[in-house]
Amino acid sequence: MTVTDVLICALGALALGSALLVVSTRHVVRAGLWLVVTLGALAGCYLVLTAELVAWVQMLIYVGAVVVLLLFAVMLTRAPIGASDGLDRSRWPAVLVGGGSAVALGALLVEAFRWSSIRPPAPGTAERIGAAVFRDWVLPFEVLSVLLLAALVGAIVLSAPRRS
Amino acid sequence: MGRIVIELLLRVAGALVAFLTLPLLVGQLEHKAMAHMQGRLGPMYAGGFHGWAQLVADGVKFVQKEEIVPAAADKTVFRLAPAAGLLPYLLVFLLLPLGPGLVGQALDMGLFVVLAIVGVGVVGMLMASWSSANKYSLLGGLRGAAQLLGYELPFVLSAASVAMAAGTLSLPGIVEAWRPWWLLWQAPAAVVFFVSGLAEIRRPPFDMPIADSELVFGYLTEYTGLRFALFLLAEYAGIVVVSALTTVLFLGGWKGPFADHQLGWLWTLVKVFAVSFVVIWVRVAYPRLREDQLQRVCWLVLVPVALAQLVLTAVVKVVL
Known part of the structure; x- marks a missing residue:
């Protein structure tokens, strides 16, 4: 270790x-x-x-x-x-969903990498991530920014006082 | 290996010493400067020689006071809150460069790390305000959270402008890249950064979360003795951090009129204390903003100016 x-x-x-x-x-x-x-x-x-x-x-x-x-x-x-007693928590469905997704993800990870050893990639510095985002992944980046902009506009519309 | 460990320990110890002395010096400076500006006699007498012992007297007073934890409080959270408020500033001290090579830990993205850590400081305030089981405390905490979330934006945007100009996120790298004419080029960003920095550390005129004439003492209402002193220390540490960041980002850090390499630490300290003095001066000179004015200043003045500065920085950067 x-x-x-x-x-x-x-x-x-x-x-x-x-x-x-x-x-x-x-x-x-x-x-x-x-x-x-x-x-x-x-x-x-x-x-x-x-x-x-x-x-x-x-x-x-x-x-x-x-x-x-x-x-x-x-x-x-x-x-x-x-402590508050009346917390509305549905325990069993939560355990089922949380445990199920954890087991599924773990199984997927084990299945994918089993005994292969992975060489660690270069450190994720700001320079490397910046280069990756703005050279290789510009389109997804721009699409995401449009999505965020839409959410922003939506938030402004929802919170603006209504004119009657 | 041994040498690296010793060097690391020395750097951490240096940062710790700075953390334990600089905020106290700023505290004494605040006592003296405010006493002179307001004609107050207290800080002139203590200890005989120009009131040098005022801070010692304050410390003794805080230690003597009784530790009171309100009966209805969430006691664990109440006790942990001062530490949660102070710790982020301690970490930031590790990253602030004092001179060429004189830095606790020079990180590749130091500026980003500092901004991230300073942003976490709000958690300590929220813990204090909620766990006190006091409506004035809670109101103060809510005001503080709203203020900090708002002012985080111009704070980060104006810092981003300098990072763009310097082409690096490393704090020593920014000082290396700094040129005197940036004082003019980055002036709007400097003002925005300083003002939103004042709001980040909740100093007057942005002390709405404490507002002693409206909320008793805001989120600090229920604190006494050493825990209160720790919050006070966090405030002074905050002044040093904001002044040091303003110095490093906008005033050229260790660059001075001569002998940058030998006297760099001195220029940095002189600038840090000059900016700290302005922070104290502003407290004496301006009345507190009203809550709605506070938010207006942030969203209608500081954010647009910071965005305009980003455009200006980009244009100049592309043209040159």
């Missing part, structure tokens, strides 16, 4: 454990805070795999914006301190 193996195992365990806490804790806001830990540990995994840019994008977008927005929305509506 190298240092990398140990690190990625520890971070993976941290991500998995805190993810389980996200779905099992009865404290609504604490679930959001555990999500911060999960996503942070995931960013750490990316970092260990030398995907630097992806790791920091994960921090900036998911931890710094998405979870904060989520916490903001929860606190704005209903955020009791302490």
Whole structure:
């Protein structure tokens, strides 16, 4: 076991454990805070795999914006301190869907790579990702930006005051 | 191997020392500057010589105060919040370059990393505001989250303008690429960055989340003693971080009138403290913005200016 193996195992365990806490804790806001830990540990995994840019994008977008927005929305509506009993969670379907997709993805991964060893690619620096996005994948990038623009316009239309 | 480890330890220790001293120096500077500007006597007396012991007295006072955790609070989160608010700034100190080669850890995309880490700081504030079980705290936290989410945009956009101009995301690389005429070229971005930086660290006139005349003391209402002192330290660390980032991105970092290589660290420090002084000066000079004005300034002034600056940067970059 190298240092990398140990690190990625520890971070993976941290991500998995805190993810389980996200779905099992009865404290609504604490679930959001555990999500911060999960996503942070995931960013750490990316970092260990030398995907630097992806790791920091994960921090900036998911931890710094998405979870904060989520916490903001929860606190704005209903955020009791302490455990809440009436949480509407359908346990068994969730276990079925979550466990099923995890097993399917794991089986797919094992089936695809079985015993082949993979040479690690060059580190995912900003320069490399930038070159890949703007040289090889310009069209998907532009299509995605159109999609985002459409979502933005939609959000403005939905939130604008209605004229009668 | 041994040498690399020792060098790494030295760099981390250096960043830690900077983290423990610079914010306190800024704190003392704030006491003195505000006392002079407002004719206050307290910070002139403590310790005899020009009130040098004011900060020590403050520290002693904070240590003596009772630690109170409200009965209805979520105690774990309440206790962890100050650490969550302080830790991001500690990490940023590792990445700020002081002089040529004098940096905790020179990363290829240092600017991006710094922006990502500073953005996480809001979580600590949300934790504090919610776990206090106090409506004023919660209101302060909600104001703060709305403010930080909004001002993140001009903050990142104006920093992106410099990164485009320099053609790199590395903080030392940006200083290397910097030329004096950028002061003019990047001036709008510098102003936008500084103003939204003030809002990011919730300093007056952008201290709506604390607003002591409306919300008691916002998300800090229930904090006492050392935990309150930690939040205060986070605020001063925030001033140093924003001043240092403004220095590195817009004012040329370690570049000075002469002897850049020998005295680089001195030029950086001089610039950082000059910008910190402006941060303090602004606090004394301007009244707090109203909540709706705050959002208007962000979305109707800062974001358009930052976008215009991006266009200007791109045009100049293509023409040259």
